Each structure stands twice: as structure tokens, then as C-alpha cells.
Amino acid sequence: MIHKFYQNGYHIVLDVNSGAVHVVDRLIYDMLDLVELPLAQDCPEELLERFAGEYSREEIAEAYGEISALCDAGQLFTADEYEQFANLMVSAPIKAMCLHVAHDCNLRCKYCFASTGEYGEGRGRKLMPVEIGKKAIDFLIEQSYGRKNLELDFFGGEPLMNFEMVKETVRYAREREKETGKNFRFTITTNGMLLDDDKIDFINREMSNVVLSVDGRPEVNDRMRPTPNGKGCYDIIMPKFKRLVEKRGQDQYYVRGTFTKYNLDFGNDVLHFADEGFDQISVEPVVSPADQPYALTPADLPAIYAEYERLAKLIIERKKAGKGFNFFHFMLDLDQGPCAIKRLRGCGCGNEYVAVTPDGDIYPCHQFVGQEEWKMGSLLDGSLDLKMKDRFAKANVYAKEDCRNCWAKFYCSGGCNANSAQYEGDILKPHKISCDTEKKRLECAIMIRAAMADTEEE
Numbered sequence: 001m002i003h004k005f006y007q008n009g010y011h012i013v014l015d016v017n018s019g020a021v022h023v024v025d026r027l028i029y030d031m032l033d034l035v036e037l038p039l040a041q042d043c044p045e046e047l048l049e050r051f052a053g054e055y056s057r058e059e060i061a062e063a064y065g066e067i068s069a070l071c072d073a074g075q076l077f078t079a080d081e082y083e084q085f086a087n088l089m090v091s092a093p094i095k096a097m098c099l100h101v102a103h104d105c106n107l108r109c110k111y112c113f114a115s116t117g118e119y120g121e122g123r124g125r126k127l128m129p130v131e132i133g134k135k136a137i138d139f140l141i142e143q144s145y146g147r148k149n150l151e152l153d154f155f156g157g158e159p160l161m162n163f164e165m166v167k168e169t170v171r172y173a174r175e176r177e178k179e180t181g182k183n184f185r186f187t188i189t190t191n192g193m194l195l196d197d198d199k200i201d202f203i204n205r206e207m208s209n210v211v212l213s214v215d216g217r218p219e220v221n222d223r224m225r226p227t228p229n230g231k232g233c234y235d236i237i238m239p240k241f242k243r244l245v246e247k248r249g250q251d252q253y254y255v256r257g258t259f260t261k262y263n264l265d266f267g268n269d270v271l272h273f274a275d276e277g278f279d280q281i282s283v284e285p286v287v288s289p290a291d292q293p294y295a296l297t298p299a300d301l302p303a304i305y306a307e308y309e310r311l312a313k314l315i316i317e318r319k320k321a322g323k324g325f326n327f328f329h330f331m332l333d334l335d336q337g338p339c340a341i342k343r344l345r346g347c348g349c350g351n352e353y354v355a356v357t358p359d360g361d362i363y364p365c366h367q368f369v370g371q372e373e374w375k376m377g378s379l380l381d382g383s384l385d386l387k388m389k390d391r392f393a394k395a396n397v398y399a400k401e402d403c404r405n406c407w408a409k410f411y412c413s414g415g416c417n418a419n420s421a422q423y424e425g426d427i428l429k430p431h432k433i434s435c436d437t438e439k440k441r442l443e444c445a446i447m448i449r450a451a452m453a454d455t456e457e458e
Contacts, residue, residue, distance in 0.1 A: 001015075001017060001077075001080070001405070001407060002015055002016060002032065002077060002407075003407035003408075005443050007312075007443060007444070007447045008312070008313060008316075008451065010023050010447055010450050010451070011025065011026060011028075012024075012443075012447060013029065013076075014407065015070075015076050015077065015078055016407050017078045017079060017080045017081065017082070018074055018076075020070075020075035021446055021449070021450070022070065022076070023450045023453075025063070027055055027060070028063045028066060028067060030051070031047065031051070031060075031067065034047060034050065035047070035064070035067060037077055039064075039068045039071055042061070042064075043060060043061040044064075047060060048061070083398055085344060086396050086397075086398035086399070089344065089393055089394050089396050090393055090394075091351060091386065092348070092352050092393065093144050093145040093147050094140060094143040094144055094351075094352055094353070094354060095149070095150055095151065095348075095352050095353070096150065096151040096153075096348065096352060096353040096354075097139075097151070097152050097153070097354055098152075098153045098353070098354070098355040098356070098365060099133065099136055099152055099169070100128065100155055100157070100355060100356060100357050100358060100366065100369060101128045101133065101154050101156065101162045101165055101169075102117065102127050102128065102156040102158055102159050102162045102358070103117055103118060103119055103123070103126045103127070103156070103157050103358050104117045104118075104127065104156070104157045104161055105117035105156055105157040105158045105161070106158055106161065106191070106193050106194070107191050107193065107225055107226065107227060107233060108226055108228055109224060109226075111258060111286045111294060113287075114156075114370075115370075117156060117157035118370075119357070119369045119370035120370035123370060125157075126359075127161065128162060128165055128357075129165070129358070130168045130169065132359070132360045132379060133165055133168065133172070134172050135380075136152075136169075136356045136360075136379060137169065137173045139356075139379055140152065141180055141182055143384075148181065148182060148183055149182075149183045150182055151184075151185045151186075151187070152173070152184060152185070152186055152187070153186075153188070153189065154169075154186065154187070154189070155189050155355075158190065158191055158194070159188055159189065159190060160193070160194040160195065161194065166188070167202060170184075170206050186206055186208055187209040187210065188203055188210055188211070189210075189211040189256075190210070190211070190212065190213065191213045191225070191233070192212060192214070192236075192237035192240045193227075193236060193237060195237075195240040195243070195244060196240075197243070200240075200243060200248075201247070204244070204248045208252055209252050209254075210252070210253040211254060212241045212253060212256065213255075213257075214234070214237055214238065214241065214255055214257060215257040215258055215259070215269065215283075216259070216266065216268070216272055216273065216283065217268065217272045218234040218235070220262070220263045221233070221234045221257075222234050224260060224262070238276070241255065241278075242276070242277060245277070245278060250279050251280075254280035254281060254282050254326075254328060255273050255280070255282070256282045256284070257282065257284070258285070259283055259284070259286065260294035260295070260296065261295060261296055264300060264303045264304060265307060266307060267308075267310055267314065269283055273325075274318070274323075274325045279324075280326050280328075281325060284328075284329070285304070285434070285437050287416075287419050287431065289423075296433060298433060298436075301436055304440070308437075308440050308444050311327070312330065312444035312445075312447060315327060315448060316448055316451045316452065329441045329445070330441065330444055330445040330448055331445070332411070332442065332446065344397050344398070344410075344413065346412070346413030346414055346415070346417075347365070347413070347417075349364050349365040349392055349417045350368075350376070350388065350389060350391070350417065351389055351390075351393040353365060354376065355368070356379060359378075359380075360379035360380045361379075362375070362376045362378060362379065363376060364376060364388070364392055364417065364418070365417070367416070367422075368418055368421070371421075371422075374388075376388050376389065392417065392427070395414065395417060395427050395428060396413075397409040397413060397414045399428055401428070402430050402435075403415075403430060406435075408435075408438060408442055411438075412442075415430040415431060415434055415435060415438065416431065416434065
């Protein structure tokens, strides 16, 4: 299988199964639609006649020869060597956890999937007790079996509302590291409202990664991320985020925004972050019910595609000018890529990765929390639904009919199971608009690599 596209002056061909990317001329680009496999030793007469009005016979034969050489080198029209692993996808040790230390929040973001911290209207706001945090650490160690490196994300709501519990859980985990030989890597996701120097110092010392939630330009952020009294939060949080990054250095963090129908020019929000001194940036499309006024719909896709292409060109310009930054969705490893298992089933939701609530309930990931049908067990009684765990283990790109023949399947790994469940009614049915935006981002990422390779050769 191949995927080809034209963007920013480049004719690009991706060989899906090998991952090889080729920037080709117009003749090869057009010819690839017409070649028949297996290739003949010499260029077929019908191809010579088809392109005779535009190219000489020698040019056409040479182009056919280049296609043949790429096929012989295993870089074009290669066979799918991954499907044979699909049936080997079995339940694995748990290696990562999202710890919901606060089902409460000091913002009222309008698109919040967590009901502004309650994870379901009327469920109540609560903080995780230290005892549950310690049980979560013990559970992760126990369920990791032979895995040495473990990951834990402090999440909310807003985890800084329960920061003493975060500190105590980290302290306990460091003790258990010494006893068990495990190695914990911590992350925290925060809206920044409660940041101060003491919290910043602890975070920068103990957290391997930090996610800083802010949507972009002041007017964009404050429209969707108000405080409980309806006022904006941008002027409160941005100086604190800058302070954290100043003390931390430009590494192992990113500012994470969300774009909606209200800011389809989200590239300007990405550039705003870069101009404010952040060089690790993510601005992601909102995923929400279609009846919300801010929701993205299929009618918005042309504008979204055009904005991604505009942003890609601007990123190239900035990189060439020595002012580059990392935009999360355009970061793509074309040299080796993820391992086979990662390619086939993605984040490990419900299998290698789980979420734990303040009450000790276990869910497949943070986005499933509050949906009782997806509850997997409890730390309080030691229960864990192994059948559900196995179900998620088998949710790979070959089990998803819409993914099997998709050119992007090895990069998105089937997409987000939570979005699929909530908006398509089935973890095996990918969320359509998320798929469409992901494919455009991948094309832009590949084009950027092609453009920067051109720069290196100049």
C-alpha cells in the first residue's frame, strides 16, 4: 500500500508498510497510479504511450526504472509484515497510571470532558486521600510484574488543589523504588492557577514531564477557560508558566491548548506560545458532542486542513531562520518509528495503562472515568476485570475495520479508544473527524521533513 499527496510544491509518496518516504517528480507521482504489480522488466508500452505527449520515451523508461529499483529495495509497494502480529496481542503488565488526585477544579472550561472536575454531573467534588495514592502505587508495582520503568501522571480536575497528597505519594513511591528496584517517572498536568515557587521547585525536581494547560492568545483562552466567577485566567497563569519553564529549562514540558470552532486560526495560538518563549507546544482539536456551539464538525475540515498547511509552512520558515520550536502534532519519526506493538494498538489504554479515581475505582483511562459500564475494578477490594483488560489488549488496527486499509494506521495506531466509545459507540470504530484531522497532520509532518531535508542539502 502507498499513500501519495502533493503539498507545498512537493510530490510525496509514503510506502505504508515499510515507512519509507519519497519525494518524487511529477512523472513518477502520476505513473504510480498506473503501474501494475509485479513490475515488468522493461517499461510497458501502454505507459510509454500514456505519457508520450509530455515526456520523452527515455524519461518515461527511466522513471519506470526508478520505481522498479525502489520496489527491489523494499521501499515501495512492500508487503504487510505486521498483520501476522495482530493475533499475538494479549493482556500485558500494567506500566502506566493516571492518578486522579482531585475531582475538583478551580476553572470552568466550557469543553471539559470531565464536567469541570466532577466526571459526571452531580457526582460531587472530592480529593483523593493519601491512603488511596499509596494503594495505587502498590497496585502499579504489583501489576507491573517484570517491568522496571513505571509511569504515573498526577491528574484532575486540578491536581494542585491536592498538592500535599501529590508530594506524599511521590515520597512513598521513592521509598518503594528502593524496596522493589522499580523506577517511577512522574508527570503532572496543571492549569497553573495555584503555582508558586515552592510548587514549581518540587515539580521541576520530581516530575519528568509537565503539561501546562492554556489555550492560546488571551482572548481565545479566556473565552473557553474562565474561573468560577466568569473571569479569564490567562493573566494569572501565563506568568507562572513562564516562571516554571524559566527555572526548568526548555525540556520535558509542553504547553497544551485546545482549539474549537471559535479559533480555526489556531496556528496563531501556536505562534503566540512560541513568541511568548515556549518551544514545546501542543494545540489539539476539541472532541465534543456535535450539538455544542464550539464543536468541530465535518464542515470545518477544509478550514482546519488549510490552517494545518499554513502552520506547517510557518514552522519551516521559523526553523530556517533559527527560531524553530516543537509542535507536538508535527513531530514524526520517519527513521525507525515505534515498535510493532505500539504501531498496532497505540497508548495501551485499558491494558498497559489505567486510571484511578479518588475513591480507588479503576478505569481504562482518564477519559472513561465516571462511565460506570467501563469500571474495571477497585483498589479497595483488589478487583480487576481481566476480560475487559483483554478486550482492550486486542483492540488493534487490524481489529478495527475502518483502520485495516488506512494508510495512517501505523502512526495513529487506531486512534483514541475513549473517543471511539463515546462518539461512535464502539472502541473498535474510530472517531471519524479525529481520523481526518490526524491524517492531515501526518501529511504536514512528512512535508516538513521533506522541506528541511531540502534545506540541509542546499
